[in-house]
Amino acid sequence: MAENLVNLTIDGVPVSVPNGTLIWKAAQMAQIDIPIYCYHPKMKPLGACRICIVQVEGQPRLTTACTTPVAEGMAVHSRNAVASEARAAIMEFLLINHPLDCPICDRGGECDLQDFAVAYGRGQSRFIEDKKHAAKAVDIGREIVLDRERCILCQRCVRFGEEYAQEPGLIMIERGVKMEIGTFPDQPYDSIFSGNTVEMCPVGALTSKRYRFRARPWELTATSTICPHCPVGCNIKADVRLGREVVRFRSRENDDVDDGFLCDRGRYGYTFINSLDRLTTPLLRKDGELLPATWDEALAAAAQGLANVAHHGAGAVQTIVAPTLTNEEAYLLGKLCRTVLGSGNITAPHGNFALAADYPELNSAAFNDLDGANLIILIGANPYQHQPVFDLRVKKALRGGAKLLLLRDETSDLDEFAAGTIELDVSNLDEALQAATRHPLAANDGRIVVWYDQRILFANPSAGIAVLRNLVGQLTRVGQPPLVGPLVHFSNEVGVREMLQATRLRLGQGGSQAWATRSQAGSGTQAIYIVGTEATVPEDCQFVVVQDSFLTDTAKRANVVLPAATFAEAAGTYTSTEGRVQRLRPAIQPLPGSRSHLDIIIALAATLNERFDSASYEQVFAEIAANVPLYNGLTLGKLGTKGMRRPLPSALPASLADLPADAAETLAGVARLWTRSSPPLSRALSSSCSCSPALPT
Amino acid sequence: MPRMFDTVKGLGITLSHIFRKADTISYPEQRRPHPPRTRGRHVLHRYENELERCIGCLLCSAACPANAIFIEAAENDSTNPTSPGERYAATYEIDMLRCIFCGLCEQACPTGAVTLEGETELVSFARSSMVYTKEMLLEPRGTATRGSILAWAAPAPAGADTDLHVPDSRGQFDGAWTTAAAVGKANLPVNPSAQRPTGRTEEPQP
Numbered sequence A: 001m002a003e004n005l006v007n008l009t010i011d012g013v014p015v016s017v018p019n020g021t022l023i024w025k026a027a028q029m030a031q032i033d034i035p036i037y038c039y040h041p042k043m044k045p046l047g048a049c050r051i052c053i054v055q056v057e058g059q060p061r062l063t064t065a066c067t068t069p070v071a072e073g074m075a076v077h078s079r080n081a082v083a084s085e086a087r088a089a090i091m092e093f094l095l096i097n098h099p100l101d102c103p104i105c106d107r108g109g110e111c112d113l114q115d116f117a118v119a120y121g122r123g124q125s126r127f128i129e130d131k132k133h134a135a136k137a138v139d140i141g142r143e144i145v146l147d148r149e150r151c152i153l154c155q156r157c158v159r160f161g162e163e164y165a166q167e168p169g170l171i172m173i174e175r176g177v178k179m180e181i182g183t184f185p186d187q188p189y190d191s192i193f194s195g196n197t198v199e200m201c202p203v204g205a206l207t208s209k210r211y212r213f214r215a216r217p218w219e220l221t222a223t224s225t226i227c228p229h230c231p232v233g234c235n236i237k238a239d240v241r242l243g244r245e246v247v248r249f250r251s252r253e254n255d256d257v258d259d260g261f262l263c264d265r266g267r268y269g270y271t272f273i274n275s276l277d278r279l280t281t282p283l284l285r286k287d288g289e290l291l292p293a294t295w296d297e298a299l300a301a302a303a304q305g306l307a308n309v310a311h312h313g314a315g316a317v318q319t320i321v322a323p324t325l326t327n328e329e330a331y332l333l334g335k336l337c338r339t340v341l342g343s344g345n346i347t348a349p350h351g352n353f354a355l356a357a358d359y360p361e362l363n364s365a366a367f368n369d370l371d372g373a374n375l376i377i378l379i380g381a382n383p384y385q386h387q388p389v390f391d392l393r394v395k396k397a398l399r400g401g402a403k404l405l406l407l408r409d410e411t412s413d414l415d416e417f418a419a420g421t422i423e424l425d426v427s428n429l430d431e432a433l434q435a436a437t438r439h440p441l442a443a444n445d446g447r448i449v450v451w452y453d454q455r456i457l458f459a460n461p462s463a464g465i466a467v468l469r470n471l472v473g474q475l476t477r478v479g480q481p482p483l484v485g486p487l488v489h490f491s492n493e494v495g496v497r498e499m500l501q502a503t504r505l506r507l508g509q510g511g512s513q514a515w516a517t518r519s520q521a522g523s524g525t526q527a528i529y530i531v532g533t534e535a536t537v538p539e540d541c542q543f544v545v546v547q548d549s550f551l552t553d554t555a556k557r558a559n560v561v562l563p564a565a566t567f568a569e570a571a572g573t574y575t576s577t578e579g580r581v582q583r584l585r586p587a588i589q590p591l592p593g594s595r596s597h598l599d600i601i602i603a604l605a606a607t608l609n610e611r612f613d614s615a616s617y618e619q620v621f622a623e624i625a626a627n628v629p630l631y632n633g634l635t636l637g638k639l640g641t642k643g644m645r646r647p648l649p650s651a652l653p654a655s656l657a658d659l660p661a662d663a664a665e666t667l668a669g670v671a672r673l674w675t676r677s678s679p680p681l682s683r684a685l686s687s688s689c690s691c692s693p694a695l696p697t
Numbered sequence B: 001m002p003r004m005f006d007t008v009k010g011l012g013i014t015l016s017h018i019f020r021k022a023d024t025i026s027y028p029e030q031r032r033p034h035p036p037r038t039r040g041r042h043v044l045h046r047y048e049n050e051l052e053r054c055i056g057c058l059l060c061s062a063a064c065p066a067n068a069i070f071i072e073a074a075e076n077d078s079t080n081p082t083s084p085g086e087r088y089a090a091t092y093e094i095d096m097l098r099c100i101f102c103g104l105c106e107q108a109c110p111t112g113a114v115t116l117e118g119e120t121e122l123v124s125f126a127r128s129s130m131v132y133t134k135e136m137l138l139e140p141r142g143t144a145t146r147g148s149i150l151a152w153a154a155p156a157p158a159g160a161d162t163d164l165h166v167p168d169s170r171g172q173f174d175g176a177w178t179t180a181a182a183v184g185k186a187n188l189p190v191n192p193s194a195q196r197p198t199g200r201t202e203e204p205q206p
Helices: A023-029 A081-096 A112-120 A156-164 A195-200 A295-310 A327-341 A388-399 A426-438 A461-475 A493-505 A597-607 A617-627 A662-673 A680-686 B002-018 B059-063 B104-108 B177-182
Strands: A005-010 A013-018 A053-056 A075-077 A144-146 A170-173 A180-183 A206-208 A220-226 A235-241 A245-251 A283-286 A289-292 A317-321 A375-379 A403-408 A420-423 A448-453 A483-487 A527-531 A543-548 A560-563 A572-575 A580-584 B042-044 B069-075 B087-095 B114-116
Touching: A005 A023, A013 A023, A023 A075, A053 A081, A081 A112, A144 A195, A156 A170, A156 A195, A156 A388, A195 A206, A195 A245, A220 A245, A220 A580, A283 A295, A295 A317, A295 A527, A295 A543, A295 A560, A295 A597, A317 A327, A327 A493, A327 A527, A327 A572, A327 A597, A327 A617, A375 A388, A375 A426, A388 A403, A403 A426, A420 A426, A426 A461, A448 A461, A461 A483, A493 A572, A493 A617, A572 A617, B059 B069, B059 B104, B104 B114
Parallel strands: A005 A075, A317 A527, A375 A403, A375 A448, A403 A420, A448 A483, A527 A543, A543 A560
Antiparallel strands: A005 A013, A053 A075, A144 A206, A170 A180, A220 A235, A235 A245, A283 A289, A283 A560, A572 A580, B042 B114, B069 B087
16 A cells, blocks of 8 residues: 555645545645635546646646646645745636626625635736626526626536536637637526536536525525435535525535535425425315314314224225335334324335345445446436436446446436447346346446336336346356345335334234235225325225325315425435435424424324324434334434445345235335326426515514 | 802802703704714615615625614516616615614625615604615615715825725726626616627527
8 A cells, every 4th residue: 555655745744645646635635725616526627727726846837736646755835935926816817807796696705716816816906907798697507597707717517517417518619718608509508417517616607596696605504404306315405594494405515425416306406495385274174175273173183083984994094105204204104003093004105126124135235336336237217317316426437437238118318328228128027137137248247236216116026026136146246246226216215115114013013903905904995194295085085184285186185284394394314215314404493383294293193192202303213223123223323414324134035935015015005196297396396486584573 | 157158159050050052952843963974774875877776785784783684685677677787685674673773784885875874763663663674765766875975984095096996906997787786886877788798609598
């Protein structure tokens, strides 16, 4: 190891870094700040802005720290008189045509140009000519506005599209003083990753339409939470203005998950939180009409209605759990059904995938395993649509030398990156997987990573799982099985299913009867308790309780509507599709009149004369850690800010015969309940954000 | 014995005061003029072209130690702008019960839009009516005063450049609408679209 290290000094500080490290990175390691505009740590260096200029002893001219690799014995000076003078001159050049409209610029207050001008600039310009003027507020895409005057031509945005997302949209037009950012003619920049360019723009040249002029940075408080819009679980900072209004999401870099980037669905999926259409009071059906009621009335009515039908049999009360609820909420709902409602009739409209408790070998892959893999096999997956940041991770791995084998039945943006494609027929999974094992690409001894979309198991889960396990066996090379992971579609599908599986196994054994599926229920479903999702309600259903943030079509059919808080107001944990348990933190208080799902479940149980031991999400999580085998030993402290993958059981299941008992039940549930015309996300994005209450006095 | 004369002496002082001119005035019929730097009720100023000076930058609310100013900014309609530049204050409220009349907002304002003026009689029967809205604070159309900002401005030394807001060494402003808006020099003819340079390339309109 020692021979790979290079010794150099930066500002007199001795540093030892691996060979090939850039001077800028070496300085970071030595905790010496060298300013950068054009360089971005996740992308290749360019050396366009020159602000990182340093002096290297023995070299005739100054050099840029972001493009120069270290060399043995190098002596770098980043802030001696020569380097400082040069940097001040560069700063002066950068500011020549910058409009200095900082008071009306969205970046003002968190702008690198402002900060570095103060730190390294001269303070007074000698430029006396008129500034260059260019177009302002140019609409270049669905989410982005470009201000050409503010642009310092660092090209981060252009390179992000071309190099990182590999989805070019922004380009440099013209040369020299006429150079500017633009799009291809008549081609708006509508990439689903376009929001990242706003975040990485070092000045206010690219601004987000949704955030534009909504707030100034110093008014914002950031909450470290996670994105609830897909199962990747990207880490975000939720910026809240004046403690009330969520005004933007930013990436909170977690290299294990998102590599510091977000998709636009996640980045802009917050406007519904501030919607004026949110429910703020419980509703109770009286004489056929939904009328506002107090919480006590509504909870009493809900409890009464559910209790009235509970005696009809174990399946009389059906509970439907959204796959976007937290683990704690799902766990408590399972417990509520088991111990209070006496009904095992609980389901979540999720897809099918092999549960980690039963099939650890089909849940072994982490996102990080993509990097350094030799072969990536995607089965039926379209991550661009369903797990966009996973798509970025795949592209990154491919740039790192991995090969992609696509088993596909529809076109996706990854087609052009695939080294091999195999037509997939979901009804004949075995044939496609056999073809994959025979594919020339599969004949390598390196790391093979397989990700399958949950929909391939939709038609026949047990057979599909068997085929996948067979694939694991056939792709095992040199004793090393391939790493396999499921790609689900909703943020906490994995966690909710694991919680429901666990509550069935654990809590159910004491009080009520064995797990009853709808088909076994004597008198059929008579009451439905729907939490956080939409579902088809049978005509003959007597009593419906809906717990949601909006008056959805399902809620309009309900007898009792309980207004619930959104993810931005809730605390809990999510389990991502790679099995990473991460914490969701509340950015704001629940909208007055609404309560968090967890609080409502606890209150409803209390109304049904059942006092749960756990009254907060921390306590529920402790209960989960004690009761759910996969989560044994986890604590909120261990999860920290970046989460951790829940450990997999080491013992493999005995045989294929012990398929999870709810496989059939799940399938029926999906077929009947998967009626949502669009995922909650589209609702989120379409809701307008116009809520701006005045300052209370 | 001398004490008797003390009483007479004291009464003499009293008598002498009776004939002096009184210090008090009969407020509210009579009022004294306030000094020019009095910090009373705020005024939001306009340019002579009737555009609002305020650009909704929120620097006043950031400077406010009493958290009395609430602003929501919005994007100007470029054909019918409220203020020069791209941004204006859609909501501008000052809670006069919170305000401590320190004048930091006036100092923070880059455009001279908000000043504290001589009006000090701020009373109401209801707390809610003490939140002054933008409509209450704005000076009427057709007026374009600078307010107490002129009274506070220290006289510049002889020969000094008095126009240093625009950061070029000539101290001159080059006519760009947005820069002008940001530094309070947007007293330009009302047709900002004519002042805005357009891009050389045709922009896609998605």
